[in-house]
Amino acid sequence: MADQYDYDLFTIGAGSGGVRASRVAAAHGARVAVAEEYRVGGTCVIRGCVPKKMLVYGAHFAEDLEDAKAFGWTIEGKSFDWAALRDAVQNDVTRLEGLYGETLSNHDVTVLNEHARITGDHQITLASGKIVTARYILIATGARPFIPDFRGNEHVITSNEAFHLDAIPRRILIAGGGYIANEFAGIFNEFGSKVTLANRSDTILRGYDESVRDRLLQISLTKGIEYCFMAEFEYVEKQDDGSLRVKLTGQDERIFDVVMVATGRVPNIEGLGLETIGVECGKRGEIVVDTFSRTNVDYVYALGDVTDRVQLTPVAIREGQAFADSVFGEVEPYAVDHSCVPSAVFSHPPIAAVGMTEGEARNTLGSVKVYQADFRPMKNVVAGRNERSLYKMIVDAATDRIVGIHMIGPEAPEIMQAAAVAVKAGLTKADFDATVAIHPTMAEELVLFK
Numbered sequence: 001m002a003d004q005y006d007y008d009l010f011t012i013g014a015g016s017g018g019v020r021a022s023r024v025a026a027a028h029g030a031r032v033a034v035a036e037e038y039r040v041g042g043t044c045v046i047r048g049c050v051p052k053k054m055l056v057y058g059a060h061f062a063e064d065l066e067d068a069k070a071f072g073w074t075i076e077g078k079s080f081d082w083a084a085l086r087d088a089v090q091n092d093v094t095r096l097e098g099l100y101g102e103t104l105s106n107h108d109v110t111v112l113n114e115h116a117r118i119t120g121d122h123q124i125t126l127a128s129g130k131i132v133t134a135r136y137i138l139i140a141t142g143a144r145p146f147i148p149d150f151r152g153n154e155h156v157i158t159s160n161e162a163f164h165l166d167a168i169p170r171r172i173l174i175a176g177g178g179y180i181a182n183e184f185a186g187i188f189n190e191f192g193s194k195v196t197l198a199n200r201s202d203t204i205l206r207g208y209d210e211s212v213r214d215r216l217l218q219i220s221l222t223k224g225i226e227y228c229f230m231a232e233f234e235y236v237e238k239q240d241d242g243s244l245r246v247k248l249t250g251q252d253e254r255i256f257d258v259v260m261v262a263t264g265r266v267p268n269i270e271g272l273g274l275e276t277i278g279v280e281c282g283k284r285g286e287i288v289v290d291t292f293s294r295t296n297v298d299y300v301y302a303l304g305d306v307t308d309r310v311q312l313t314p315v316a317i318r319e320g321q322a323f324a325d326s327v328f329g330e331v332e333p334y335a336v337d338h339s340c341v342p343s344a345v346f347s348h349p350p351i352a353a354v355g356m357t358e359g360e361a362r363n364t365l366g367s368v369k370v371y372q373a374d375f376r377p378m379k380n381v382v383a384g385r386n387e388r389s390l391y392k393m394i395v396d397a398a399t400d401r402i403v404g405i406h407m408i409g410p411e412a413p414e415i416m417q418a419a420a421v422a423v424k425a426g427l428t429k430a431d432f433d434a435t436v437a438i439h440p441t442m443a444e445e446l447v448l449f450k
C-alpha cells in the first residue's frame, strides 16, 4: 500500500512541530520528506523563542551591572555593543539550524529546502516544479506576524526584523499588548531605547492574571517605558532623515526611529493549495483539526501554530510527537492534553503562569481562596532596587486543590516549571504546606503562603 506513493509522510514546514513529527515518524519506519521554504528549525529557533531569550539575557546585564555596585563591584568603562550581541545570537541560531538539519538527516528524513503546495490528492508540488506523492500530508507551516492595514505600514518592522537591526533605535514604538510586544519593550528599554508601547485596548497581556499584569505595568512605568492605550495607527510617514512620523488615534503626531508591530500572528495557509483538496479552515484562517490533529481530509493532518490552538513551541512539539506515534507507531492513537499549559512572558522582570486566573476561577468555581505573597527579593533589597515580586496561588475552596499559580519576579519561569507539575498533578494547598521550604530563596514563598 505504502509503495504506491513516493513517501509515507510529507511534512510541509520544518519548525518545532514539523521537525518532531518527521523525525519520530521516520524512527517508526516511515519514509519521510519535509519541505522548508526558509530555514530548518522554524520560528522558535530562527526568529522566536531562542534568539529572543538570548536578547533577554543580554539586555538584563544592564540591570545586573548597575546592581553590582551595591555588592561591592566597581565596573569601569562599561559599554554595550549591539552588533556583537546580534551577531553572537545569529551565530548560535545558525549552529542550531545545522543541528536540526542533522537530526533530520540522521533519521533519513529527506529535507527539501523549498516552498511546497498541495496540488492534488496525495500530491505536493515543490517550487522547483518537482511533483511528489505521499500517503499522509502533514501541514506544520506555523504562523507569521499580522500587520494591520494603515497608511505607511510598509515602514514598520515585526519581530522577524528586530533580530537584525543595524543599531539600537533611540526611540522605538512597539504596537501590541501581547507577550512579544512586552518582551521586546523590556529588551529595548534595557538597551537604552526610549520605548513607547501602544495598544488598541486598555490593558496588556490579556489572559494573564490581573494583579500580575498590573505589577508589570507599574514596574515598567518606573523603568521608563511609556504606554499609550486605546491607540491605533492612523498613519506612519517616513521623513527625509529616515525617522518615522506616527499618528495614533487620540495622540499627537510623534517621531520614532523604529516602529515595530507585534499585533498578533496569523496562520500560514496562503499558497498552500488547501482549496485544491478542500481542507477546512476557520474564521481566523486556522486549519480546523480534531483532537488527533486530523483535518476533514482523512490523509491530511495539521499541527502547531497553523491550527491556532495554543501557539507555543512545547505544544507544537507534543502535537508532532502524538501525531507521529499515533499514525506510524504501534500505540493506540492518543491526543495532546491542552489543559493547564504553563507559559511565561520574558519581560523585565518575567511573568509565569499556570492554570486559572483569579477571575476565571471565581467565574468557574464560585468559591475560591486566593493566597498572595508580595515581597521584595533579597537581591533587590541589597541593590536598592525598589521592585517587588508578586506570587499568587488560586485554590478551589471546596477541594483545597490548587487551580492556578501566577508569578512575576526574577526567575519566575524557572520556578514555575516545577510548580506547574504540582498543579497539573492536582495537588492541594495542604500538599504545598507539607513541603519544607528551601531557604533563602524566592521560590520558598510558594510553600509559605498564609
Ligand SMILES: Cc1cc2nc3c(=O)[nH]c(=O)nc-3n(C[C@H](O)[C@H](O)[C@H](O)COP(=O)(O)OP(=O)(O)OC[C@H]3O[C@@H](n4cnc5c(N)ncnc54)[C@H](O)[C@@H]3O)c2cc1C
Pocket: 012, 013, 014, 015, 016, 017, 018, 035, 036, 037, 038, 039, 040, 041, 042, 043, 044, 045, 047, 048, 049, 050, 052, 114, 115, 116, 117, 140, 141, 142, 143, 159, 180, 268, 271, 272, 303, 304, 305, 306, 310, 311, 312, 313, 314, 316
Ligand atoms: C518573537 C517570538 C517569540 C516567541 N517566544 C516563544 C517562547 O518564548 N516560548 C514558546 O513556547 N513559544 C514562543 N514563540 C512561539 C513559537 O515560536 C511557535 O509557537 C512555534 O515555533 C510553532 O511551531 P510550528 O511548528 O507550528 O511552526 P514554525 O516553527 O513557525 O514552523 C513553520 C515552518 O514552516 C515553514 N513554511 C511555511 N509555509 C511553508 C510552505 N508552504 N512550504 C515550505 N515551508 C513552509 C516556515 O518557513 C517555518 O519554518 C515565539 C514566537 C515569536 C514570533
